[in-house]
Every structure is written in C-alpha cells, then in structure tokens.
Amino acid sequence: MTTTRALARVEHMTCAWFTSCMSLGGISNLLLSRIIDSDPLHRIGIALLILNMLYFVALLLLQVVRFTFTPARVGYTLSHPIECLFVPTIVLAAATILNGLAAVAGREVGSGVRTAFQVAFWGYFAAALVVSVVCYTSVWARAEGSMHHMNPAWVLPVFPLMLCGSVAVAVVPTQTEQSALNIAICGLTCQGLGYTVSCMMYAVLLLRLMTEGFPPARARPGLFMCCGPPAFTIICLLGLAQEMQRILPALPLPSLPASTYETLFISALAASILLWAVAAWFYLVTLAAIAAALLTERRNMQFILAWWAAVFPITGFASATNAIADALDSSPIKILAQIMVVVLAVVFVAIAAAHIHAVATAVIMAEGKDEDRLIDTMHRDAEKVPSAEGERETPPTYPNTPAVSVFRLERKLTA
Known part of the structure; x- marks a missing residue:
C-alpha cells in the first residue's frame, strides 16, 4: 500500500476507534477483578492491560497523523453530528487503563503511587468535564440531529463523567x-449526573423506537450501550458503600452510630438490585433485536464500530453482577457473572475478527463509510437539499447514506 493510499485510509480512522480500546480495557479489568479466580487469567489480564496501553498510544499517534497529514480537521470532527459524539471515547479508554493500573497496584501502595493516582483521578475528572461540555455544546449549537437520527451514542459525551464513579471505586x-x-x-x-442524563436519553431512545422502529440491522448492537449506565452506577454505589466505614469518619461530624454503615450498604444494595433489572431488560431487548435482524436481514449485518457496544458496557454489567453476588454472598449470581465473562471473551474475539476483516476489505476506513461521513442534515448553513430517496429505510446516522452536503465537504477541505 502506497503512502498516499495509507493516508487516505487513515483520514477516515475516526475517534470511534477508541471504542475498541475501551473494550480491550474492559476485558482486561474483568480478568484482573478475579470474577473467575484464576492466576493464569489474572496474568492474562495484566498482559492485556499492557497491550491496551500500547494500543491506546498507537491510536493517539494515528489521530495525530490523521489531523496533520490528511484533510481531516479537528474543527470538522468537533462540529460533526456523529463523530463528535465519539470524541469522549478517548477519555473512556483512558479510564479503563486507570482502573486496570489501580487493580494491579492494590491497597498497599507507597506515597508516590498514592499521589500519582490522586493526580490521575482529578486529571481524569477535569478532562471528562471539559469533553462533556464541549461535545454537547458543539452538537447542540449546530442542531444537525433529528429524532430519526437518534441512537444510543447520544449519551456518550456524558459517559466519561459518569465513569468518574467507577474510577473513584478503583482509586479510593x-x-x-x-x-x-x-x-x-x-x-x-x-455518577448521579451521568445516570440522570442517561435516563433522559432513555426516554428519547424509547420514543424513537416507538415511532421509528429498530435501527438498521448493522447498527442494532449499539443498543447494548443502554446497559452501561445502570451497570456502572451499581459498581459505584456498592464499591463506595464498602469503603464508607473507613472514610466517613474523615467528615467533620460527630461520631456516627455503627448501624449507619450497615444502613448505607443495604440502601446501596437495594438500589443496585433495581438498577440491575434495568440493565438486564435492555440487554434482552437488544438480543431480541439482533436475533430478529439475523433471521430477516442477515445480509445487512455489516460491521461498524458501534458493534463494540456489545463489549464495553457489558463488561460493566458483568462487574455489577459480580458485585451484587458478593454483597448477597450468592453462588448462583456469582456463577452467572462468571458465565457473562466467558461469553464476553467470545464476543470480544468475534468482534475483533470482524473489525480486522472490515479494515482489510475497506468496509470501514473508506470515504463515506465512517463516522466522519456527510449526512443529510448537515446543510444548516447551505441551501436546502431534498432528503435522499429511501432515507427511512437506511437512516442517515448509519453507513452508506448518500452524501448531500457539498458545503460541509468544502468546509472540511478548506479548514
């Protein structure tokens, strides 16, 4: 492959690639958490953590190449109604690395490592806050979305803030x-902010499903994203509740009765059980949607990066299930969590293979097939353009939609 052709491919290597890094980090963290108590699996988790850090750096360098040596521009990315939503996945990938490092470090750390984790947490929080505000502001300012375009990625800009809860559980x-x-x-x-915003997005998504139906076949795995918010909230609630007896005395309050900590933990457990049902319901609905697509539209199940939603949010679901199992001391729930880990490992390998095949066959990383493509609502500052024929059958949020906005293309090339 010549340098010119390679750069032409890299131009369309969008920020959504970091969803694969998030997923690799999620699998690593599952193995490090010893849901399946095995020393070999724990060592594999450490190896995957190291691999994920190298992969993260490689993706960052490729983004530098993309924005330096190709027509792609940061301004275009941040103003794009699709790719802008995936910019936060860079921060989310960093969160999985931070969680993994904390799991490897354990509780007994030196003062230098303790300070490093403290700085890393507050740095992560600052980055998550900035990315969330910038991305949502950019998307809302251009108003280039519609109910027909609605998809679970709309919640991604608040995801890094929401994961401050699980990062806190790892660092505390x-x-x-x-x-x-x-x-x-x-x-x-x-965590409260992130879950609240997610609930608002749930309402919009359910309205979209009721009025427009399921997304196209290839995009349905993206619905697994809905399992993430309740799952990561469970991790936050139960994880922090277990630390309260150690850290609450640091509050400038009179001594708390011993029953306070038990009450907090029971409250967190009750809320977690309720939230688990929400995640499980979305998981089953998504499985049903994918099964229907496989039965009726198998030829349309073409890989897109949204398929990684079948891994990262579900790693949180598996961890949440394990946390509830530990809290209830329930062997059946523990076995369920272990089964989820095994299934996730298989799904991860399958999606990774599909990802590699898609790159090799130019199904992705090609003009008009990625998250940086032009869609029919991107003509806000140009002349009105009639909707593409067949728009309702193939919503413009998803691949292979005809490009209709010459204005935005010219803006990208001249930026």
Whole structure:
C-alpha cells in the first residue's frame, strides 16, 4: 500500500476507534477483578492491560497523523453530528487503563503511587468535564440531529463523567481517608449526573423506537450501550458503600452510630438490585433485536464500530453482577457473572475478527463509510437539499447514506 493510499485510509480512522480500546480495557479489568479466580487469567489480564496501553498510544499517534497529514480537521470532527459524539471515547479508554493500573497496584501502595493516582483521578475528572461540555455544546449549537437520527451514542459525551464513579471505586482504596473521601464525593456526584442524563436519553431512545422502529440491522448492537449506565452506577454505589466505614469518619461530624454503615450498604444494595433489572431488560431487548435482524436481514449485518457496544458496557454489567453476588454472598449470581465473562471473551474475539476483516476489505476506513461521513442534515448553513430517496429505510446516522452536503465537504477541505 502506497503512502498516499495509507493516508487516505487513515483520514477516515475516526475517534470511534477508541471504542475498541475501551473494550480491550474492559476485558482486561474483568480478568484482573478475579470474577473467575484464576492466576493464569489474572496474568492474562495484566498482559492485556499492557497491550491496551500500547494500543491506546498507537491510536493517539494515528489521530495525530490523521489531523496533520490528511484533510481531516479537528474543527470538522468537533462540529460533526456523529463523530463528535465519539470524541469522549478517548477519555473512556483512558479510564479503563486507570482502573486496570489501580487493580494491579492494590491497597498497599507507597506515597508516590498514592499521589500519582490522586493526580490521575482529578486529571481524569477535569478532562471528562471539559469533553462533556464541549461535545454537547458543539452538537447542540449546530442542531444537525433529528429524532430519526437518534441512537444510543447520544449519551456518550456524558459517559466519561459518569465513569468518574467507577474510577473513584478503583482509586479510593489507594488513598488516605481525607483524600479518599474527596474522591468518593466527586465520583458519586458525577455518577448521579451521568445516570440522570442517561435516563433522559432513555426516554428519547424509547420514543424513537416507538415511532421509528429498530435501527438498521448493522447498527442494532449499539443498543447494548443502554446497559452501561445502570451497570456502572451499581459498581459505584456498592464499591463506595464498602469503603464508607473507613472514610466517613474523615467528615467533620460527630461520631456516627455503627448501624449507619450497615444502613448505607443495604440502601446501596437495594438500589443496585433495581438498577440491575434495568440493565438486564435492555440487554434482552437488544438480543431480541439482533436475533430478529439475523433471521430477516442477515445480509445487512455489516460491521461498524458501534458493534463494540456489545463489549464495553457489558463488561460493566458483568462487574455489577459480580458485585451484587458478593454483597448477597450468592453462588448462583456469582456463577452467572462468571458465565457473562466467558461469553464476553467470545464476543470480544468475534468482534475483533470482524473489525480486522472490515479494515482489510475497506468496509470501514473508506470515504463515506465512517463516522466522519456527510449526512443529510448537515446543510444548516447551505441551501436546502431534498432528503435522499429511501432515507427511512437506511437512516442517515448509519453507513452508506448518500452524501448531500457539498458545503460541509468544502468546509472540511478548506479548514
């Protein structure tokens, strides 16, 4: 492949590629958490963590190449109604690495490592806040979406903030009481914000499904994204509840009765069980949608990067299931969590193979087939363009939609 052809492919290597990095990190963290208590699997988890860090750096370097040596521009990406939603996956991928490093470090760490994790958490929080505000502001300012375009990726800009909760759960055990308390408060606050915004998006998504039906066959695995918010909220609630007895005394309050911690934990457990049902319901609905597509539209099940939603959010679902199993000391639920880990490993390998095949056959990383493609609503500053024929059969949010916005293409090339 010549340099020119290689750069032409890299031009369309969008930020959505970081969903694969998130998924690799999620699998690594599952193995490191010892849901299946096995030393060999734990060592594989460490190896995957190292591989994920290298992969993350490689993706960052390729983005630098993309924005430096191809017509792709940061401004175009941040103003694009699809790719802008995937910019936060860069921060999410970093979160999986931070969680993995904390799992490897354990509770007993030196002062230098403790300080490093503290700085890393607050740095992550700042990055998550900035990315969330910038991406949503950019998308809303251009108003280039519609109910017909609605998809679970709309929630992605708030995901990094929401994962402050699970990052806090990973980092808090390494901290002193006062530092741990501050991190826990921040994590719980961000988790509440993220889950609240996600609930609002659930309402929009359900309205879209009721009025427009399921997404096209190839896009249906993206619905697994809906399992993430309740699952990561469970991880936050139960994880922080287990640390309360150690860190709450750092509050400037009178001594709390011993029953306070038990009450907090039981409340967190009750809320977690309710939230688990939400994640399980979305999981089953998505499985049904994919099964229907396989039966009736198998030829349309072409790989897109949204398929990675079948891995990363479900790693959170598996971890949440394991957390509930530990809280209830339930062997059946523990076995369910272990089965989920095995299934996820198989799904990860299958999607990774499909991803590699899609790159090799130019199904992705090609003009008009990725998250940076032009769609029919991107003519807000240009003349009105009639809708493409067959738009309702193939919503413009998804691949292979005819490009109709010459204005935005010219803007990209001249930026």
